[in-house]
Amino acid sequence: MKKRILAMMAVIALGVSSLSGCGNSGEKEATTTDTKEATTDEAASTDEVITLNFPCIWVGTDSKAAVFGKMVEGFNQEFAGKYQVVIEEQTDYDFYRDKIRTSISTGAAPDIFTSDSMEDLKLYAESGKLMDLTEFLGGDVASRFTGTTIEDSKINGANFAMPYEMAVVPIMFNKKLLNDAGITAIPTSYDELWTACDALKAKGVFPTTQMTNDNAWTSMLWYSYAVAACGGADAYSKGLEDPAFLQAAEIMQKMFTYTSSDAVGADASVVNGHFFNERAAIYVNGSWILGRIKTEGVEGLYDNLELSPGLSKDGQNGGAYVNAVQAYFAAGKQDDPKKQEAVKAFFEYITNQDRVLELANSSGSLFAIDIDATKIENTLQATIVAQSQAAPFMVPYFQASVPTAVANAFPSALEALVLGDITPEGFIEQLQAAQ
Template identity: 25%
Template sequence: MRGFRKIRAWRVVASTVTASALLGLAACGTSGPSTTSSAKGLTMWALTDQTILKESVDAYNKDHPDAKITLQLYANDDYKQKLRVAFGAGKAPDLFFNWGGGALDDYVKAGKVDALTSAQVNTGRFTPSVMQSATFDGKVYGVPANGLAPVVLYYNKKVLKSAGVEPPKTYDELMTAVKKLKGDGVTPISLAANSKWPTLMYLEYLLDRKGGSEVFSKIASGDASAWKDPAVTQANQYLQDLTEAGAFGDNASSVNYDQGASTALLYTGKAGMELMGTWEYANLVKAAPDFAKSDLGYVAFPALSDGAGSPKSIVGNPSNFLSLNSESKHKTEALEYLKDFVLDDSQVDAYLAAGSVPPVNGLESKLAATKSSDKAWLQFVYDLVQNSPGFQLSWDQALPSDQADPLLTNVDKSFLRQIKPKQFGENMSEAAQ
């Protein structure tokens, strides 16, 4: 789980660089090692917190002492911009870490990434719903490189019990829980609204539950008019209803996720629930191990009784990916690394030991045999993904990068009820033109 502890920090980073602009960055300078100047051995870029992924590089280098991978690690706040500049200057690495979705598709459309076949990297071993985030026009452009990260609803067992609340399975039950928890003197749902992307999770789920996956699929495909679908308006209405009911307390807009405040509200008993990705589990285990062991609960996001979407569908981060630079001079070596060292058996075991479920098929026997104290959690996450008909990538990653700023801005405005529910879709439709 260590590999996901900072993944969502990228939600606050927006890009003004589109696929067409990528091709015009040659004059912007360079960053990091050059693939074109390396006489032998691969170059690869990733984030500093990807410790288990780094172990796969170490394993490859042990087997290839004369042509090792040169791994360059970056902090979250620097990485995306450095990658754009490097690609524009022709100095990008052979393999690069990414989030899939619209940002990766920008590079694909710019001709910067090679498609990967099943014969080359054995794509059939990975969870199908995860692969959708790196698949464009029927071709695969990335190999999953770390654990699954769906968004789930965490809850404090003691706080819910004190208020006479059961973990909500429907939106109506969630609203009832909000009223009871508020009446018991606690914040019903912890939310780091200051960071904006945690609020986005609600709209992602509510739209999927209300309209089904087809609505956002149209949006992600470039249909700007789909933002005006009635289901988008209704999703915003549901969010505003929660806000008006006091679901998030009075100070959510001052709470920032990176400071750990929203996490602390849950384990200190000041909040009853929190909607967050699976990386939060590792944060809770580290910050409050006793709470995580005895009082932490988790369920899927509630269903909508009148919704067209499946209550088993999930949203979040299917995985991060490693993609191959189309200008790499070491493609044979890169393909060997992707096929034989990324999420191999040792990597799978390492992720499970860290409390994270890797996106590979056939983990039933490993999960059954694990002696880890995280066993129930691992099984929950695995079943959640395996039983889901769809795994929707977070909107700010699925959409073209130039829509990230207006998306998060309008999410915040909707949360604050500064715009009407219908206006959210109208604003986003205009931004997508």
């Protein structure tokens, strides 16, 4: 009987798979044709349509997925018969990075992609795999961008990537928990923070949330703020030899004495779980998390939030804001001038201020595009914009400011540091060794 089942399953699998193999392209063709029929009624011939493939992370359950998807649809409709952007859904960000790196290194760069790493983009640009956007970004669209973001994202004097999403990162305090612990004023310095942490700890609340798993994201943000407090605006330009990195490591070592016992090995879900459920009082993350705090946090948490910029150390460098480009748009080098025009048209479309405002309001994210801050509907998001505009200086976050190998070495070095396996000096040595 089992033999029969096995034989039947093998035959069915073979038959079905050969059909699916044949049908595959047919189905894809059908899908594409359907889309084209819907959007390119006027198209004289499908040959004229320039198709841009775009492996995209803003899909699935991402907070930007709905509005950004609508934006792409809008572009396809506006340029029906001329250009079409085809999104390739990518949800796992680590593997997305791997895929982009592999595609580019094998000469099959995607037409459009996003990256959060200027270091990676430098490599791609220096190997001649990226389209030069200098002329485009220096033209009419330049006025759409905030501050010096275009100038700051130049590689050897040229723009190979367009800054888009910003990581604007406030420190978030749960006022209710702080008040319960007798803290009425939000700390503005590390000394005040330690006092608040002692009071919170005495109340049985985890003062801060920390993690070392994956890329140690939220702890990496804490470290970024510590580097800003110790080294000021120029810390990253001086390299890891700057004492600021060592002093910041000492701060992190202390910070981990004011966190949950599961912090070592914890991932983002653990960190979020503690803060969302009022087990922890102080948390650092980007503006995009506000929507989730509202929907997944305990009742009243969102209304109890107070946001602050970076803390001062020894009376210096307070009020800084971690604010860096979170996502750059880039394009694979194009030999076909028509494809170059298509890429530019798409970039122009998605940097339209009204569209970006809609994207910001729907997702909680902030962008390198200069939008009217008074039209931001979310008050906390508006607070972040106001605080960051008032900040004496901005600093990028650590992961975006160091080579990928150093960023990758950060979680294990941090883990060793807080477990006492290495000293703060050893922590810096581990990071330097990864360079």
